[in-house]
Amino acid sequence: MWIQFLISGVSAGCLYGLIGLGFALVYRTTGVFHVGYAVVFIAAGYCQHVLEHNLALPHFLSSSLGLLFAGGIGVGFEWGIFRPLWRRGSTWSGPFVASIGIYMVFSNLAAALFGNTITSLGNTSTAFLSSGQIPVTKVQLAELAAWVIGTATLYIMLKSTRGGLGIRALQDNPGLAVVLGMDLNHTRSAIFVAGSVLVAVAGLISAYDIGVTPYAGLFPVLAGAIGMMVGGEGIVAAAFGGLMLGVLQSLTVMIWSSSWQQVATFAALAAVLLLRRPVRLQSIPQHRD
Amino acid sequence: MGYLGNIFVQFALYLVCALSLNVVLGYCGLFSMCHAAIYGLGAYAAAISMTRAGLPFSLACAIAVLIGGLASLCVSLPAGRVKGDAFALCTLAFQVAVVELLNNLTDLTGGPYGIVGIPVPHLLGFSFHGATRFAILAAGLCALAVYIAWAIARSAFGRTMLAIRSDELAARTLGKNVFMVRVVACAIAGGVVGLGGAVYASYFGYIDPTAFLLGESFVILTMVVMGGSGNILGPILGAAIMVGVPEILRLVNIPSTVAPNIKQMIFGASLVCLMFLRPQGLWGRYTLK
Numbered sequence: 001m002w003i004q005f006l007i008s009g010v011s012a013g014c015l016y017g018l019i020g021l022g023f024a025l026v027y028r029t030t031g032v033f034h035v036g037y038a039v040v041f042i043a044a045g046y047c048q049h050v051l052e053h054n055l056a057l058p059h060f061l062s063s064s065l066g067l068l069f070a071g072g073i074g075v076g077f078e079w080g081i082f083r084p085l086w087r088r089g090s091t092w093s094g095p096f097v098a099s100i101g102i103y104m105v106f107s108n109l110a111a112a113l114f115g116n117t118i119t120s121l122g123n124t125s126t127a128f129l130s131s132g133q134i135p136v137t138k139v140q141l142a143e144l145a146a147w148v149i150g151t152a153t154l155y156i157m158l159k160s161t162r163g164g165l166g167i168r169a170l171q172d173n174p175g176l177a178v179v180l181g182m183d184l185n186h187t188r189s190a191i192f193v194a195g196s197v198l199v200a201v202a203g204l205i206s207a208y209d210i211g212v213t214p215y216a217g218l219f220p221v222l223a224g225a226i227g228m229m230v231g232g233e234g235i236v237a238a239a240f241g242g243l244m245l246g247v248l249q250s251l252t253v254m255i256w257s258s259s260w261q262q263v264a265t266f267a268a269l270a271a272v273l274l275l276r277r278p279v280r281l282q283s284i285p286q287h288r289d
Numbered sequence: 290m291g292y293l294g295n296i297f298v299q300f301a302l303y304l305v306c307a308l309s310l311n312v313v314l315g316y317c318g319l320f321s322m323c324h325a326a327i328y329g330l331g332a333y334a335a336a337i338s339m340t341r342a343g344l345p346f347s348l349a350c351a352i353a354v355l356i357g358g359l360a361s362l363c364v365s366l367p368a369g370r371v372k373g374d375a376f377a378l379c380t381l382a383f384q385v386a387v388v389e390l391l392n393n394l395t396d397l398t399g400g401p402y403g404i405v406g407i408p409v410p411h412l413l414g415f416s417f418h419g420a421t422r423f424a425i426l427a428a429g430l431c432a433l434a435v436y437i438a439w440a441i442a443r444s445a446f447g448r449t450m451l452a453i454r455s456d457e458l459a460a461r462t463l464g465k466n467v468f469m470v471r472v473v474a475c476a477i478a479g480g481v482v483g484l485g486g487a488v489y490a491s492y493f494g495y496i497d498p499t500a501f502l503l504g505e506s507f508v509i510l511t512m513v514v515m516g517g518s519g520n521i522l523g524p525i526l527g528a529a530i531m532v533g534v535p536e537i538l539r540l541v542n543i544p545s546t547v548a549p550n551i552k553q554m555i556f557g558a559s560l561v562c563l564m565f566l567r568p569q570g571l572w573g574r575y576t577l578k
Contacts, residue, residue, distance in 0.1 A: 027374075033374035033377065033378070081561060084565065085564060085565070088565070089578065090564070090568075090578050091578050092374055092578075093320065093373075093577040093578055094564045094568055094577050094578055095564075096320065096374060096377065097514055097560055097564055097577055098560065098561045098564045100507060100510065100557070100560060101556075101557040101558065101561035101564070102557070102561065103507075103557070104507060104511075104553050104554065104556060104557025105553075105554045105557035105558050105561070106557075108549075108550040108551070108553040108554045108557065109550070111550045112547045112550040112551070112554075215504075218503065219385065222378075222381055222382065222385065226378065226382060229375075229378070259389065259392065259393045260393065261389075262385045262386055262389045263386045265382060265385070265386070266382040266383060266385065266386035267386075269378070269379060269382045270367045273367045273368065273371065273379065
């Protein structure tokens, strides 16, 4: 019995980890506490639904276009809202309030367009990969694969590529990075695209699993942010923090009930705050363009 | 008269929430995202006191103030060590956890069904039955909340909060206990919003967890950001706008199915626009950067 809980905890943790990666990528480098990721999380699912059911596009193509759309939305927020705010000298509270505004506008737009009921992308959650005492669904395997590929790709990119070096430079010392000739706008756009795609992948898999609703993105994004705090310093650590959070939630379900999952999330956050001071959780100073 | 009375009561309840959040955001510079949860805890404390224990309204209000203050302590004691986005994340998580508690502690709170039959308040032999009579109580609540906000703003404690908000390091150098000031400010704000919750419960006669969701915390934040923080007039203006916009939408004949979504979209878009055009809000002193 416990292994089933572990599998479901790991699969949920993989989604939180992916979101945590996207969240940390943007937060650790630009200082934006991006609540608006909740919109990116649902965007891929809704786009896939419209393309497949209304325009009758093939399944794979509609999913790919859904991810592209969500990535585009993510970079659109950076171009249209955050970059002009940085130009005006905003540090963290301006972009934070703006991202809450983004969430309120687009989640309610989705509610007005699609209704508050669940939009399903197909009954894939019951498709089992293995039968017997420990059933693993295809969606759970997809979650694990996405987490492994996402984490490994980001790690290699950050460590081995010139773009990754630029992102780490922006994280460590943005002022010096600009002085040494780094294209700040280009790097930040790349960060927002990569972060949004990671969150969108999590959103799309979740939509295949349980469907999508207009307000479904906020709690996973919050869990991803808490996963980032649990993981500690660094961008890739957020993936492991999210994974741990998923397992903790699953253990809570096993010991008590599913109703107490979010209380366990809060308890994890409180424990992190009480036991160790979060490193670099304060806003990262921004630089005018 | 009943219609105007109802509008005024709504304004009074919003005003109490906005003035309370203003103490935390406007004077301390902390983004509390759990005000709706503490408001709800105050409402539930009063409702349970009146329906289960049969206590009079005045005692129920005192208990609501106490519970509101204690709940604020619960979140500010671990979260008071941090500020900025980390504090916002802690309060976000607390908001989610409280709603889950309200849903799960069914023996005490009635779970998703809530509490019905909350009695009409009586004070000094006078019954506040109906919207028009209740408006008298609401006016008293407004006066009390404004007086508390005014007294805090003029006190040495209020000036200490402003000093910490402006330059935390300088305040520490002058021997101010930043952590304690933040915790006490949060407790005062929690007590005030808890009182507002008690009045809310007795006005509507029925409460359930859906009235205190995260979206309500966003609405309270919107009021303070829109009207402006760091003074008393900003939250008053914010509360007036919050009550006025739905009434204007009603005149425009927008379908009732999408009217709440359009209201939220207007508020979200206003938040984004304000961060560009007037980050201190329409009538505020504290500029969000």
